[in-house]
Amino acid sequence: MRESAQTVQSVERALMIMECFTLEKPQQSLGELAAQTSLSKSTIYRLLTTLAKCGYIKQDELTQKYSLGFKLFNLGAVVAGDMSLRDTALPFMKRLCDELSETVDLNIIEADQRVCIEMVESSEQIRNIVKVGQRNALWTGASGKVLLAHLEEAERRRILDEAKILNQLSIEESVLEKELEAIRTQGYVFSIDDRLKGSFAIASPIFNHTEKLIGGITAAGPIHRLSEERKPFIIKQVMYTAYKISEAMGDSGAKNRYPLLLTL
Structure with missing residues (x-):
């Protein structure tokens, strides 16, 4: 296997080793892995040692055989959870986009950042464009702040403390905390000129x-399409969509989490 400008040989080899483990043969010896990959035992050992250090491979102390680590299980659970959320949310997102004629995006928290995992783009000539996979800090923009506000307090505190240490916070912490409290109380966040x-x-x-x-x-769009008359309608439609997705994801008490909807 030759290294090209587009690939990293050591990463390809590590993945090749991990793909040797199957449901039928979840444990493998060094020799078995060498036979399946045609790599030298010394190369495989170095890669296994690195993977084990990072939690992706584990070794049985008695048999000395290797198997996949629980880190992969955790990553698989993240992927499965995201796919389920994406698949569930997409029909509701398309409906919201049709109702508002604005771009609608779906976001999660991954590695302490806001990540877009799905987007339905507005058909309007002037529109917001959000790229799937786009990452931003949790304390900037409506998409990030609504996630940060509803995290458990200990997790939110950890993220903000780390941001302060790294001098990354772009807003006074006391001001941000008041804003996050308001978001939790009302069940939504509205912003203008915040991130864009x-x-x-x-x-x-x-x-x-x-x-x-x-x-x-x-839901996001250019400010010239936001009138005071239209604003309440957009807020209610976004909240209603979040409520319906939560309900579809099994949240039996979903409506109680969106105070504005209780008046509808």
């Missing part, structure tokens, strides 16, 4: 069957 100048965004949180925050839905 000339645009508005409205976001609301999504919960699952364990009443745990799993994501947030956002």
Whole structure:
């Protein structure tokens, strides 16, 4: 296997080793892995040692055989959870986009950042564009703040403390905390010119069957399409969409999490 400008040989080899483990043969010896990959035992040993250090491989002390580590199980659970949320949310997102004629995006928290995992783009000539996979800090923009606000306090505190140490916070912490409290109380966040100048965004949180925050839905567009008469309608539609997605994800008490909807 030759290394090219597009690939890293050591990464390819590590993945090749991990793919040797199957349901039929979950444990492998060094010799068995060498036979299947045609790599030298010394190369495989170095890669296995690195993977084991990072939690992706484990070794049985008695048999000395290797198997996949629980880190992969955790990553698989993240992927499965995201796919379920994406698949569930997409029909609701398309409906919201049709109703508002604004871009709608679905976001989760991954590695202490806001990550867009799905987007339905507005058909309007002038529109917000959000890229799937796009990452941003949790304390900037409606999409991030609605997630940060609804995290458990200890987790939120850890993220903000780390940001302060690294001098990354772009807003006074006391001001941010008041804003996050207001978001939790009203069940949505509305912002203008927060992350992107000339645009508005409205976001609301999504919960699952364990009443745990799993994501947030956002509608965003250019500020010239936001009138005072239209604003309440957009807020209610975004919240209603978040409520319906939460309900579809098994949150039996979903409506109580969106105070504005109780008046509808």
